[in-house]
Every structure is written in structure tokens, then in C-alpha cells.
Amino acid sequence: MRRALMVCGAVPAPAIALVAGAGQHPASPADLALPLAAAVAAVAVAASTAVRRRLRATRRTTPGGGLPGLPTLVSLDELDRRATRSLVATDDCVRTSREELGHAQRHLGHEAVQAQAEAVESAATELGLAFEARQRLDDGEGKARELLEEIVARCEAAGRRLDGEAAGFDLMRALEQTTGEALERTEARFREVAARVAEADGTLAGLRERFALSARLPVAGHDEQAKDRLIFAMTCLNRSRQAMDRAETGNAVVLLRAAEAAVDQAAVFLDGIARLASDLSRATAELPAALDSAEAGLAAARALLGTATVRADLRGRVAHGESVLAAVRGAPAGAAGAEDAQGTGSAGARDVGGRYDPVGALRRIEQATAGLDRASHRAPEGSRALGRLQRALVVARSTVGAASDRVTTRRGAVGREARTRLAEAERLLRRAENMDAPPVPTPAEALVDACAADTLARQAGQLAERDVRVHGTPYGEGLWTGGAVLGGILLDAAHRRGDRTGHPGDGGPASYGGPGTRGRRGGGGLFRPVRPQHPPGTAPPGTGSPEADPPGTGPASRGSAGPPPGP
Numbered sequence: 001m002r003r004a005l006m007v008c009g010a011v012p013a014p015a016i017a018l019v020a021g022a023g024q025h026p027a028s029p030a031d032l033a034l035p036l037a038a039a040v041a042a043v044a045v046a047a048s049t050a051v052r053r054r055l056r057a058t059r060r061t062t063p064g065g066g067l068p069g070l071p072t073l074v075s076l077d078e079l080d081r082r083a084t085r086s087l088v089a090t091d092d093c094v095r096t097s098r099e100e101l102g103h104a105q106r107h108l109g110h111e112a113v114q115a116q117a118e119a120v121e122s123a124a125t126e127l128g129l130a131f132e133a134r135q136r137l138d139d140g141e142g143k144a145r146e147l148l149e150e151i152v153a154r155c156e157a158a159g160r161r162l163d164g165e166a167a168g169f170d171l172m173r174a175l176e177q178t179t180g181e182a183l184e185r186t187e188a189r190f191r192e193v194a195a196r197v198a199e200a201d202g203t204l205a206g207l208r209e210r211f212a213l214s215a216r217l218p219v220a221g222h223d224e225q226a227k228d229r230l231i232f233a234m235t236c237l238n239r240s241r242q243a244m245d246r247a248e249t250g251n252a253v254v255l256l257r258a259a260e261a262a263v264d265q266a267a268v269f270l271d272g273i274a275r276l277a278s279d280l281s282r283a284t285a286e287l288p289a290a291l292d293s294a295e296a297g298l299a300a301a302r303a304l305l306g307t308a309t310v311r312a313d314l315r316g317r318v319a320h321g322e323s324v325l326a327a328v329r330g331a332p333a334g335a336a337g338a339e340d341a342q343g344t345g346s347a348g349a350r351d352v353g354g355r356y357d358p359v360g361a362l363r364r365i366e367q368a369t370a371g372l373d374r375a376s377h378r379a380p381e382g383s384r385a386l387g388r389l390q391r392a393l394v395v396a397r398s399t400v401g402a403a404s405d406r407v408t409t410r411r412g413a414v415g416r417e418a419r420t421r422l423a424e425a426e427r428l429l430r431r432a433e434n435m436d437a438p439p440v441p442t443p444a445e446a447l448v449d450a451c452a453a454d455t456l457a458r459q460a461g462q463l464a465e466r467d468v469r470v471h472g473t474p475y476g477e478g479l480w481t482g483g484a485v486l487g488g489i490l491l492d493a494a495h496r497r498g499d500r501t502g503h504p505g506d507g508g509p510a511s512y513g514g515p516g517t518r519g520r521r522g523g524g525g526l527f528r529p530v531r532p533q534h535p536p537g538t539a540p541p542g543t544g545s546p547e548a549d550p551p552g553t554g555p556a557s558r559g560s561a562g563p564p565p566g567p
Contacts, residue, residue: 079148079149086151087419087420090155090159092411093123093159093518096488096510096518097512097518098124100169103260104173105117107173107182107185108173113172123161128423129150130154131424131427132424133147133150133154160514161514162512162518163516165513166513169512175257179240179244179249179253183241189263190259193267194230194266200222200223201223203274204216204219212355212356214357214360215356218398218399219269219273219276222270225269225409225483226266228482228483229263229265229483229487231480232489233259236262237256240252240256251526255526257509258508258523262487265408269409271405279394279397282394283395283398286358286362287358291329293384293387294365294369296384297369298325300378301314311377317371318372320368321371324364324368325365328356328361330354359399362395363454366388366391366451369388380447388443388447389450392454393429395450395454396457399458400422400453400457403425403464406464406465407460410464410487412471413471414464418467422456422460428453488510490507490508490510491507506522506523507523508522
């Protein structure tokens, strides 16, 4: 009875009145029986009703509608979807905020936007922990509900931090008051990046002559994508100038922000080409030492064959190591076989033109050497471990950098899986590179982390490419925003959200801020396709051009042989 009273919280008034009235005058037991029975029945009904309500509230699978103060249980599938959306949206917010913050720092100085920079780093830390939780869940560790709730909570905290600084950031940049100056800075930056296109084309031509296709795949299409973003930026800059002439300051700022982001992405593509050329040169220089170290490891492993201290598969590991070294050296016996779906085939072998993949070669040598260590129960030590770590870091940095570029420049299409693998790869690479802050890993531990970072980064790149293929990039007559939507420069891609009433890019350019503020500069119809007016049966004046030769653009086309003309 006491438990029932605690649950229901109160006894119905009629029952109390009956019990109270029963004690005012002497009465026989028969006179009290009926009121007491009625009171007990009322209490029981109230308690039962309260318990049923509590159970319904705790078993509810849709948000809202529960009793005040009682928990609402969301289904695991819905929580998973919510966590996925939060991770992707927050990752986009952090990337975009960092990019626009860079513009403010270059113009205003780091101290002027210190609070906004701290907000970005705080949000990035929360996001990193959210990605760690997602990776643990994908690895089958921990309790699913707890990890998913942690992901959502951390992403919400990161978003709030950025949203809270968005208004102050806009006040500091004051684009509406300094549109002309900002436009001039962006035009200068455009010319600087556009001037690098010819150099990047020459670098790619040199890579094609020296290195195998597998070595060049990380930057496949980078030159064309850079030109696409520059053409988009050029058009936005021209339109921004025209909007200023019409005193349409708001539209001018929206177009300016889109141009800033597009120029940034073009620079990422060109930087990726230059970085890969440097990585391949560094890997080529490391190959002789890697081969010598691997030969020494093979000799030590052969000496252990037939002993009782090794695994039964050591002989097979030795044979595999010999074939890998032969393939890397370009011997015909080891040059057979193509790369498999995971990119782990004969990446080190020379192709029919004598070209090779030095990064892939270093990877295959380390994989073969690690297999020998496991089969012979040895761990790398001393200078041998340091040398292997140095080469593994060359490979991991190259792979992680390429995957990061792919996610950054295709983030309008890339989903949760690729981003999670990339975040984990970046975390492991930082840990492998750590030589100062405790705990400092041993060379053997850092070697494991570097190799794992390489593996995860390759997975991230493959998953990102899969997402891009599924998403597609809309190009066509008058449709000039396909690359900008793919790159996450323009928001509200309707074909991703299922809203067919809008158009990709209607949300305008992404800006500094969290989910609640990053789309504050709406695009309206500024980025809608414009159908050029030309006689039936004739070709349009410019493939991919947003209007019939807008002033200052000319008939620039996607993938033109040279950089677009300056605005």
C-alpha cells in the first residue's frame, strides 16, 4: 500500500473524505467495511494507472509527448541516423569555419579573431571525440546507445560553440561595409591561384612520364576540378561586381563568399598535386634503404627456418617477401599481377613503360617485413625500427593528405563512413608523429600507428570515391554550380535532401558557424541555372557558362587547356 501511494502521488479526494468521515462517530466494523474497501480500490486503480503511464513513456520510440520529467527513449535506428547526420553536418561546419577564419586572419590579424579561432578549435576537439566514439562503435566496442548518444551530444556542443561566435565573426569581417575591399582581395587571390594552373599541368605531365597510374591516382582529375572551381569563382566575382554597381550589397556579399570558398578549393587541388610530387620524390629516395633493410630481415628469417621458435607460416612469408622485393626491383618474376580492389596488389612493380609507384613500393615492403616479424616472433628495435618508422610516416602522410583533400573538396557528397575513417587515420598519424607530449610511443608502437593510419586513409579515400559516384555531379547547359555543390561551397543540395521543390545551391554559400548559422547568407535564385538564348540547332556560346558570355568571362569551359582569364 505504501508503494502504491508513492507511485500515484495522491489518493483521490472521495476516498480521503470517506476515510476521514468514518472516524468522526463511533461505528461498527460493518459500517467501516464499505468505505475502506472503496478507498483501497481507488488507491489500487490510481497506482495501476500511474505505472502504465510511466511504462508507456519509457517505451516510447518517438521524440516528444512523454510525461514531464520522464525520459524519452529513441529507437536505436533513429539514434544512429541522428548521429550520422550530426557527424556530417558538424564536420562540414568545422571545415567551412576554418576556411573563412583563414580569410579573416589574413586580413585582420590573428588577435582580432582570437575568440572565433578558439571556438573552431574547441568544436574540432568535440568533433574529434565524436568521431572516435563512432570508430569504436564501428569496431564493435562499447554499448551502441551510449556511444551514439555521446556522438549526438558532442556534435551539438560543437555546433553551439560555433553558432555562438557567428554574429561576432560577422561584425569583425564587416563584409557588408567593406565589400569593395574584400572583392579586390579575393580577385587578387584568384589571379594568384589561377597563375598556378599551368605549373600544375606541367607537374602532372612529369608525373605521368615517371610514375605508374597507381602513384598518380590520388590527384586524378585535380587539374580539371581546379579549373572548374576557378570558373565558378570568376563568374561569382563578376556577378558580385555587377551587384555592387546596382547597390545590391547583400547579393554582392553572397556571391563574394561563394567566390572565396571556390578559390580556396582550387588551391587545395593544386596544392595536392604539388604535395604528391614531393611525396613521390621522397619515397623514391627512401627505396634503397627500405630494400636493404628488407633484405636483412629476409636473411634473418631464413636463418630461423626449421627452428621450433617460429610459426608454421614463416616459410610462406619468406617466399612472399622475396617476390615483393623482386617486384619492387622490377624483376619480371615479380612484376605479374595488377592492383586488387584494396590497392594492395603489385603496386611496387614497374608497368610496361618502366614506370613505378614508390609510395606503394614502400608500403608493400613494410607489409612483407611486418609479416616476417609476426611469423618469427620478433619486434623491430633500435635503428631498424627508426628507419622503418621514418619510411612508414612518408607513406602515411601522403595517403592521409590525399584522403583529406578528397573529403574536403567533395564534402557535398561524402558521407559518415569516409569521414570517420579519415578522422581516425589523422588521429593515429598524430600519435605516431608525437615525439614530445607524453605518452611518447616507442618506435615500434609508432610504426604500428603509422601503418594503421595509412590503411584507414586508403579506406577513407575509397569510401569517399564511392559516395561521389553515387551522388553524381550535375553538369549541363546553363548548370554552372555542379562542382560548387559537390564541394560543399553551396548549401541545400535538394537532390541529397529529397526536397525536389528547390534547386542545388539555393541555400547560398556556407559561412563560419554551426548548423544554425552557417547558411545565414541565403542564395535565393542567385545560383539557379540560366538558359542561354541562342537559335535552335546552334551550340551555346560557352559550355558550362552560367550566362551567354557574361562580362569578363568569355566562353570558358570546364576542363579548358589553360587557366580561366582573370575577373
